[in-house]
Amino acid sequence: MYEMHFAVPMAGAVLNPINTRLDATSIAAILCHAKPKILFINRNFEPLARETLRLVSCDDSLLNLRVIFIDDIDAPKKVSSGELDYEGLIQRGEPSPLLVPRMFRIQDEHDPISLNYTSGTTADPKGVVITHRGAYLSTLSMIIGWEMGACPVYLWTLPMFHCNGWTFTWAVAARGGTNVCMRHVTAPGIYKNISMYSVTHMCCAPTVFNILLRGNALEQSHRSGPVHVLTGGSPPPAALVKKVQRLGFQVMHAYGLTEATGPVLFCEWPDEWNRLPENQQMELKARQGLGILGLAEVDVRNNKTQESVPRDGKTIGEIFIRGSILMKGYLKNPKATFEAFKHGCLNTGDVGVIHPDGYIEIKDRSKDIIISGGENISSVEVENVLYKHPKVLEVAVVAMPHPVWGETPCAFVVLQKGETDKEDCEDKFGYREKDLIEYCRENLPHFMCPRKVIFLEELPKNGNGKILKPKLRDITKGLVDDKDEVNLISRNFKSRL
Amino acid sequence: MYEMHFAVPMAGAVLNPINTRLDATSIAAILCHAKPKILFINRNFEPLARETLRLVSCDDSLLNLRVIFIDDIDAPKKVSSGELDYEGLIQRGEPSPLLVPRMFRIQDEHDPISLNYTSGTTADPKGVVITHRGAYLSTLSMIIGWEMGACPVYLWTLPMFHCNGWTFTWAVAARGGTNVCMRHVTAPGIYKNISMYSVTHMCCAPTVFNILLRGNALEQSHRSGPVHVLTGGSPPPAALVKKVQRLGFQVMHAYGLTEATGPVLFCEWPDEWNRLPENQQMELKARQGLGILGLAEVDVRNNKTQESVPRDGKTIGEIFIRGSILMKGYLKNPKATFEAFKHGCLNTGDVGVIHPDGYIEIKDRSKDIIISGGENISSVEVENVLYKHPKVLEVAVVAMPHPVWGETPCAFVVLQKGETDKEDCEDKFGYREKDLIEYCRENLPHFMCPRKVIFLEELPKNGNGKILKPKLRDITKGLVDDKDEVNLISRNFKSRL
Known part of the structure; x- marks a missing residue:
């Protein structure tokens, strides 16, 4: 590959x-x-x-x-x-x-270099057409944004089929680096490679942090130096970042999409932020950050008026990007291409705010926003609170129908290893649910608290480790306020996926 | 500016x-x-x-x-x-x-952004037309080649009028950096600014190293951390690099020309080179290095056949570059533009070799090469040997006419401070000349040794600190093998410049 x-x-x-x-x-x-x-x-x-x-x-x-x-x-x-x-x-x-006949050589830098299907679905396939120009600009922007120096040793935990490995396929070569490949992403495998090849860089979704934390103490200590980790796909939960950073992984958060050839926002880290309290650092690290240099413009706009939202860190809008780095369009899908570029630049489908310092923070996918009694609830904000709970390993919050409020949050939770092995098997879901809802009420406005918590052995994910919220929404669609029903669903969940 | x-x-x-x-x-x-x-x-x-x-x-x-x-x-x-x-x-x-009316906005990235005259001369002015595209690519390439991280603190010792400050005018802004400006480049001024603003980066010609070394011990100790120095214009003499690196300046060597919008080769430094003996490191550091990412191609070619020379570190050829980073041409000077691009890419006018690892080393400006009895002598190689002499502060070697060999090298030397204050005033030139020629014979093939050494209080330089070899060649043109004449010239030299 x-x-x-x-x-x-x-x-x-x-x-x-x-x-x-x-x-x-x-x-x-x-x-x-x-x-x-x-x-x-x-x-x-x-x-x-x-x-x-x-x-x-x-x-x-x-x-x-x-x-x-x-x-x-x-x-x-x-x-x-x-x-x-x-x-x-x-x-x-x-x-x-370079003995390629002239007729086969690229004549125009806007010609396609790759075709990348977004989360492969059988109906209405979306093949993103990425250009040479876009790939080149993205590659240079990745190197700069991540401050990747000469001769990096790069461990391939992020699959290369995923958006050309966020263009690090090309970036590692451009910096004269070494590629370390592994067939299966496991804790022993990662730590073995890091120690054997003195790995300096790796990319992964935040879910891989859980794998890193699963390594035993001996494996985790066998590092030769800090490993720079670029993470994206979803905002890294503060509690997870804190834990992996203590193991010597230096986490940088980026945000991107296949339609933009890779990451387009980097949470660049000014030196003075290192002097802030750890909790504040983690909150800053969860921000998606600033537009990369290869981008012409990134903006957060009001969905209706198409005007830029104020830089107040509060007003929510849709995130738009513009620049040569963007895809040419979706292959043989003019309708989807038109929709994506409808407003003159690419609509990312994500909603967020822009802080006074220019850093963008995504609050949710526009389709993942939960609208309860007319109030917007960011599923990510609720998830962040739950991730801080010491017994929670993974969580995903989605909308659940509600007869009065329209929608209300429902949390799907995977507990830390050992937490589900208790003897009070029959009662544990009920007990834990009450426990976690109570915890949310202490840490969130009431309207944002999940009214249901469903425990799973693991969350449904796609090939790139991204949590499949549509699958979870399928569950909540038929949900009524009945404990037994919920328990039944959670028990049968795995077989239904 | x-x-x-x-x-x-x-x-x-x-x-x-x-x-x-x-x-x-x-x-x-x-x-x-x-x-x-x-x-x-x-x-x-x-x-x-x-x-x-x-x-x-x-x-x-x-x-x-x-x-x-x-x-x-x-x-x-x-x-x-x-x-x-x-x-x-x-x-x-x-x-x-951004309320610029649409008609004034740039429509094409190949449009000019700046016009930079190369070493201002009254006859045949050469105004280099630099494009938006070239400036953009150069800026990104500078950041990557120098590994300039977020929020650099940049001290302006290199003038901004010189090739747009090697595009660091834009690069510092692109990395969210701080610009520290100074009106006069003096040792106390440099050290004061470094200490006051915690300077992290600066660019300069190697001649500025002499200014850095002139600072007193107290000034030199007032640094907060290492200062990254990008140097170019001429290869940094090993002895000078060694001395300034001991003072905490981390020297990177780059090579460029206004016609290429700035530096185009960086002597990128793999980690393992730090384990080599210091002298070998200094020799490697004098290499011009690898093409920057913004360049499509850099090649060393035989002047006559236009074929690439072998990567043997020995075979001399002319250095050609190709890519979007190059100038559009010389303003209103189609003849000079045609000459520069005659062979389909830009002829840099420099001659050098390419090492097996791909690193390019420039041996001389093509017009500075000394041809003695049919042998090419690189003036830079002779200078490098003289720079290693403990009593030599600055040196420039140019061709001197010779009745038998056609040309032979002549060295113009500025001695270290204190070396010319000796009492044997009348004899010192004669003595030192013999001394230095003897030293060269011990360290160079005979045909490469200067047959004359002329001592000066300072070398003639242009506004950018570049030594003006044409002025020195004017001196050697009328030179005959007569000590008195040489001394006379050297005494009257300053007034004639």
């Missing part, structure tokens, strides 16, 4: 990195939509790939699809007769660089 | 920063060539400006030139009647940002 990020654009082609955690149906939908000419398959995903190829076999436009297998270096297999093998093809290639 | 770097482009105009160390004749030549509409004058340079305006008064095309005086904050003066005053004009301005 790393080599592809260079070889494919240099051949004048467009790269379409595919999320390997998707199922065959979703991947088949992507192939039918993207119409690739060559498909490279890692042997590790052979069953998934064969099932996908079976599903697309009826699509005439993919009849000439060439399939090339990449052998697993850890467990090499023989090539089946008639199959193309990646290393074999490379052997047959021309060793001199 | 700093405000102009933002105000002028934002008004859709082109900035022409003028070297205040030029004389009125040279500045008048620039004005007659550039045809500015508005001239901003700092009160400190009022006599120079009035003399310049007198010289251009006969140029009809400058009849409508508006002159605006910027008062000196240290010694404010009353505005003379009829004169426009900078602060007064700003008071009358519109406080809201």
Whole structure:
């Protein structure tokens, strides 16, 4: 996948990195939509790939699809007769660089470099078309925003198929760095690689912090120096940041979206903030921050008037961005493209505030906002309070229908390891729910407190570790104010996902 | 000057920063060539400006030139009647940002942002036209190459009129930095500012290192942390780098030219080089290094065949660069523009080698190369050897005519303070010359050794501190192998400059 990020654009082609955690149906939908000419398959995903190829076999436009297998270096297999093998093809290639015929070379920097599907869905696929110009500007902006010096040692905990690894596929090369790849993101694996290769940088969703915290003391102590962690996807909960920072991970928070080729806001950290109390530091770190240098403009606007909101840290608006870094559009989807750029710049679909110092703080996805009796409730704010509770490992808050207020918050909670192993098994959900609601009432305005707390073994997530709130909303849709029903749902939840 | 770097482009105009160390004749030549509409004058340079305006008064095309005086904050003066005053004009301005009418806004990123004359000469003025795109890419590349983090405190020892301060006018703002300005670059001034404002970054020619070394011990100890120094203009002599690094200055070497909007090569420093012996580190630091990210290509080519030289660190070729960062061309000078871009990319006019690790090392300006009996002698290599001599403060080596070999090296030397105060006044030149030639023979191939050494109180330099080798060559042109003549010339040298 790393080599592809260079070889494919240099051949004048467009790269379409595919999320390997998707199922065959979703991947088949992507192939039918993207119409690739060559498909490279890692042997590790052979069953998934064969099932996908079976599903697309009826699509005439993919009849000439060439399939090339990449052998697993850890467990090499023989090539089946008639199959193309990646290393074999490379052997047959021309060793001199840049002998690409002129007609295949990129003539315009606005030409596409990659096609990245956002959270693969079968209906209405959205293939984000990323340009050479955008990828270049994003790469330079990542290096600057994260202050990535020469020769970084980068650990790939963030998958490269996810928005081209936030363009760090290219950024690591641009800084003469070393790529450390791992097949499975586990605590022992991460700590082993950090210690063996003196890792300096890694990117991940905040959920990976929980993996880091699961490492045992011996693993956690085997570090050679601080590891810079760029996190995004959702705001890192203060309590988690505090804990991983104590383990020597220096967390920087960024915010981005595939439509903008990667992160577009960095919570840049002025030196003087290090002198603030730790709790205040953590609150500042949860802010999404300032626009990267590659961006022309970032603005928070009133949804109705399209005017910029005041820089007061209170007035909520939608976040808009503008600049050469943005996607060209969604492939073969002019309607979605028009919607995204309707107001002359990209509507991120996120709502937030802008602080007097210019730092932007996202309060929610516009579709995740809970509207209770006409009041906007940021699900993220409620989650942040719950994350501070010592017994909470993970939490997601979504809207639940309410006969009077329209909507009201419902919290899905995963408890810390050991917390659910108590003997009072039958009672624990009821007890804990009361406990957590009481805790919220002490720390939040009443209207913002969840009226239900549902305990799960784990939260539903997509291939990138992002919590799937739509799945949780499906649960709350049918919810009534009945304890038994809730318990029943939570027990049966896993099988229904 | 700093405000102009933002105000002028934002008004859709082109900035022409003028070297205040030029004389009125040279500045008048620039004005007659550039045809500015508005001239901003700092009160400190009022006599120079009035003399310049007198010289251009006969140029009809400058009849409508508006002159605006910027008062000196240290010694404010009353505005003379009829004169426009900078602060007064700003008071009358519109406080809201970005109300520039659409017709004045930049429509194309290839439009010029600034016009920078290279070492102001009266004949054949070369006004380098720098584009918005080039300035943007250069700025981002400077931040990355120098690894300039958030909130730098930047001391202006490099003048802003010199290639827009190597684009750090914009880079400091882009990183949310602080600008510390000083009117005169003196050792006490530099150390006072470093200590008072906790300076983190500064740029300067290597000649400024001599100023830093002139500070007394008390001044030199008053630092709050390491100061990152980006140096260029000429390769920093190893002995000087060693000394200033011991004082807490962390030297990075860059190479650039106005035609490329600023530095284009950075001697990037991998961690492992810190484990090498100090002398080897200094040799590596004198290399110009790797192309910046904003550059498409940098190459060393055989002058005749235009083919890339091998990466052997030995084969000399001319250095060519290509990319969006380059100037648009020389203003109203199609001949010089054609010459510069003759081979499809910019000929830097410098000759050098490329090492196996890809680092470029410049051996000389092509016009400074000394050709002796068919052998190329790099004046820089001879200078580097002389700089290692404990009694040498500054040195410049140029070609001297030779009846047999065509050319032979001649060294102009400034001795360390105190070295010329000896009592053997009449003999010292003769003695020292023999002494230094002997020293060169021990450290260089014979054909590379200077056959003459001329001692000066100081070397002739231009407004940017660059040694004026053409002036030294004027001296050597009339030189014959006669000690008395040489001494006579050296004594009368200062008055002739």
